[in-house]
Amino acid sequence: DAGITQSPRYKITETGRQVTLMCHQTWSHSYMFWYRQDLGHGLRLIYYSAAADITDKGEVPDGYVVSRSKTENFPLTLESATRSQTSVYFCASSDNTYGYTFGSGTRLTVV
Amino acid sequence: DQQVKQNSPSLSVQEGRISILNCDYTNSMFDYFLWYKKYPAEGPTFLISISSIKDKNEDGRFTVFLNKSAKHLSLHIVPSQPGDSAVYFCAASGEAKAAGNKLTFGGGTRVLVKP
Numbered sequence: 001d002a003g004i005t006q007s008p009r010y011k012i013t014e015t016g017r018q019v020t021l022m023c024h025q026t027w028s029h030s031y032m033f034w035y036r037q038d039l040g041h042g043l044r045l046i047y048y049s050a051a052a053d054i055t056d057k058g059e060v061p062d063g064y065v066v067s068r069s070k071t072e073n074f075p076l077t078l079e080s081a082t083r084s085q086t087s088v089y090f091c092a093s094s095d096n097t098y099g100y101t102f103g104s105g106t107r108l109t110v111v
Numbered sequence: 112d113q114q115v116k117q118n119s120p121s122l123s124v125q126e127g128r129i130s131i132l133n134c135d136y137t138n139s140m141f142d143y144f145l146w147y148k149k150y151p152a153e154g155p156t157f158l159i160s161i162s163s164i165k166d167k168n169e170d171g172r173f174t175v176f177l178n179k180s181a182k183h184l185s186l187h188i189v190p191s192q193p194g195d196s197a198v199y200f201c202a203a204s205g206e207a208k209a210a211g212n213k214l215t216f217g218g219g220t221r222v223l224v225k226p
Contacts (some may be wrong), residue, residue: 037203040217040218042115042117042200042217043214043219044216045214046211054189058213059215081157081207090155092154097212100212100214102155102156104153104154105152105154
């Protein structure tokens with residue numbers, strides 16, 4: 001199916017564990033983004049990518065790592081999860097116009 | 112420091128009435144503004160946008176107004192319908208394609224439309 005998909009939809013992990021959130025898009029959009037949604041903060045940019053092998057930090061990158069070896073995939077890794085990383089994570093893609101298409105999100109709970 | 116602010120976290124309105132959502136920004140480099148709508152357990156979806164060269168853009172029941180001198184924009188929904196109950200995010204973009212269209216979002220306003 002065409003679109004942007006995130007997996008898993010829900011994840012519970014323990015403090016200190018490494019966890020990877022997956023994002024896959026089928027449009028071959030150049031740009032991909034990771035945002036986190038927290039109450040009172042709205043959506044904050046974690047990392048973004050302009051193309052395969054090109055990534056850059058956003059507003060809140062600490063504790064996260066990204067890679068983009070293929071245009072369609074943009075995984076987000078929490079190297080050592082902390083409770084402050086409990087959030088809803090959204091991946092988005094863009095074809096270099098102003099609009100984004102978002103995935104359905106991953107709700108991550110760090111206990 | 113938040114560059115895009117939505118000062119009203121929630122809004123309740125009667126069906127058929129007008130909903131007015133407000134958004135303020137501080138960065139004068141922003142040149143394009145968008146509104147996204149988000150239902151629970153779904154990703155945000157694009158609603159309407161406006162370029163800084165305009166002061167109004169209309170799409171059906173939705174109108175966005177931009178006041179550049181005040182660094183303020185608003186979204187009007189007329190008439191409001193129960194299906195409009197959602198969280199609305201204001202977003203801004205600057206430096207266009209050179210910056211990969213990074214969007215800066217406000218904190219969101221939760222709208223409840225009562226039947």
